[in-house]
Amino acid sequence: MSSSAVSIDPKTASLWARHYPGHDFIGTRTFGFWLYMLTDAMVYAALFASLVVLSHASNMIGGPTPKNFINPIYAYGETIALFASVLTYGLAMVNLKKGSRSGVTGWILLSAILGVVYLGLSITDNTHLFQQGITPQTNGFLSAFFAIVIYHALHIVVGVAWMLVMLIQIATEGFSQNVVYRLINLRLFWHFQAVIWVFVFVFVYLQGLLV
Amino acid sequence: MFVHLQGPWSPLLGRLSAEQLPFLHIPIIEYTFAVVVLLGLVVVGAVTYLGKWGYLWRGWLTTVDHKRIGVMYILIGLVMLLRGFADAFMIRLQQAMAVGPHSPGYMGAIHGYLTPFHIGQIFAAHGLIMVVFAATPLLVGLMNIIVPLQIGARDMAYPYLNAMGLWLTAGGAALVMASLFIGNFAHGGWYGFVPYFELSYSPGVGVDYWMWAFQLSAIGTSLGSINLIATIVKMRAPGMTWMRLPIFTWASLSTNLIALTSFPVLMVSLALLGLDRYLGTHFYTAGMGGNLMLYNDLFWIWGHPEVYFLILPAFGIMSEIIPTFSEKTLFGYATMVIASFAIGGVSWGVWLHHFFTMAAAPSVNSFYSVTTMLVGIPTGVKVFNWIFTMYRGRVRFELPMMWALLALFLLLVGGMTGMMNAFASNDYMWHNGIFVVAHFHMMVLLIAASIFGAVEYWFPKVFGFRLEQKWGKLFFWFMVLGTGFVFVPMFILGLAGMTRRLDYIPYAAWAPYMQIEMIGIALYVMALAFFLAHLYVSLRDRSKNLAEADAWGTGRSLEWMTHSPVPSYNFAITPHINTRDEWAWRKENGLTELHAGEYEPIHMPKNTGVPLVIGAFFFALAFGLTWRIWWLSLISVVLIVLMIILRSFQKDTDMTIPPEEVERTEKRAIDTLYPSSRADVPVYPGGTVGTATAYQRLSASEDVGVSSTGTLPHASVDR
């Protein structure tokens, strides 16, 4: 027997947890979502590593270098929109603590609109590039470049759709356990995408300007 | 937008046409197809005849019960293991026939009976199936069943997600099976090569099948890993502190941390290949700025940790079986935990040893050479811990223990030859040779051995009766013999310079070795027959082999503290944990009441058909992508998203089992335990562990001592 057993008196030890309340529902749900975000972080890590590997001059095969085509103005606008959206989502969570349904709904709606603004800018920027013949099919470097940019934009699409679903659920269910844990998970998702955007901005756009 | 493909394509069926159905014109596949159709008809007919469709739907297909999901994982694993073995049989037969320039050819082959294209597919399918669709589901299934029981939980943290992982894995397995009869499979090895797997060199659907099946199982496994980690972290019963966790649960935690972090990298490596093949990007292409090494690095950054993802649960199984059958607590508990995590950590820094010969600098090769050898240290710690556990224990050589010891032996052989491979200089001589193949087969066979041990060990817990021993022992010994006959010659040929994946062997001098390997395969076939007999006889005589809660009499952890078979809610009342090896401690102190009266309502999740349907749509999505049937893929994606959203609106997802029903179930559990001797067994509310244990029936009673199992007057019922 392990030594720890000695210290426990079998005559008084408690054997069954009667009326055990079970496990913290919201805590369990949000913990799992953190784990999910970790898998997404690994996907980004692999994509960024691919970008580094494919950023050599030989991967551009004489095509346009990032310096030639990256437009920091768009990226700057996207940054503002995304960070403003994160702020408004944060304010929605403040209202969740207060239990204000209209507050949560209003701020989430604003976050979703800012997400759409981001998407609008991103689509305009990338359409311009496509029109100039700068596409993922051009060379290895551009494949990796667009893979990251588009994968990130897809997350914004998912986030906005999720917000719309939550708006409906808040309206129909109020702040039920399910709604609350989903709002907390969505906050994590949304903030995570903003953090990733910092990396995209630094390693894709800013570094691109220098190369 | 999509890459232009040459050859016929129609909007309705994509690339699919009658010529793509090989079972219409290739004899081997014709027969296989006939057998599969016949088997399918028999199963469907039997279920219909017995009127079991409702039971199948309610009890299994829509279940979220972790034990049943685990059983279904294991069934998928066993079926795919059989398929993988059939592939191995065909490979061995070809290599035994096609030796030397004068060897005859049949059925369109110049030598042997398989054309190079066909045997290429078999090699690729064998590897992918054994790693991803046999070993992985078998181990995930075992963890699914045992981990919640060992930590005293009612279910996994996310039962719905659990079912989703199962049906994604099933979808992937179904896709591999579909490739047998519709189209063809990848023909370049299970881990793929670029640029060979790029569209310009492999324009067929085989690579797409391989890629999407792989991708589905990767998604399923990483969902499963989230679930198991959250379960272990969040769902432990009160008192189950970290240092009281059973070692199998520790191993599951460490192995799922590996899966959680490594499978996303696999998804990326495959997705980038998919982008190349479908959208014409240039991640891995030769020319146009692609980088061939990127694929190898990404793939093996997953590939090596995957090896430990498979082996750590196997180590966990051995760590459960050996103490139970040595009647001692596990030697060096803390070092076992540290070793598991050390192996998990080191697994991330060794991937480059899979391509030592790809002209990295000597310093780089040396680094990966050294890190690879480092794995030997924590593994060695584990080996010694197991040996010291047995030392001066009361060792019983029952079937689970025999398998565990076989696994230990194979670990030594595989580990030592692994050390030989770890030297980059050695690898330069036998890279892509069958010495390496024989080495990693030792490792996967050790995993298989511990899986068979685990099935023997936990079978009574899940089904309520023990497996018989006679045919099981024949199965065991023929597996040992088969392994020796197949792999000893393979090691010798590997050192002689034979390379892997040959469809024709030019040296007639190697023929005897090939024929010895064929004898080994014959022994394996006999082992398979004994395995089936083992199952059949056990099933037939199940009423004679009914198991108590503590089926082996010397169980130590929590899963032996509830009825066999386990009720849907696992424990009528959540146990309170006082020590490591709680059940052994309770037995020593005569606290063997399973629980006692005053049942409480139990909150459980409801069955749902949504995961099954989503899994089916994922299959349709992957099938549509493989054959480039765009409408099918599009519809599937839309329906998957829609199903997920609609499910989130469902409020009626849980139910409560009333106390009366718990009581009924508990009373019934006693009835099935003691069908004949009810009169002389004192019946306690909620049942007891009974009078005689397996151990006492097997050995002299004075060895047991008063403190063993269930012989003391029962201590007061509930505290």
Ligand SMILES: [Cu+2]
């Ligand atoms: Cu490796």
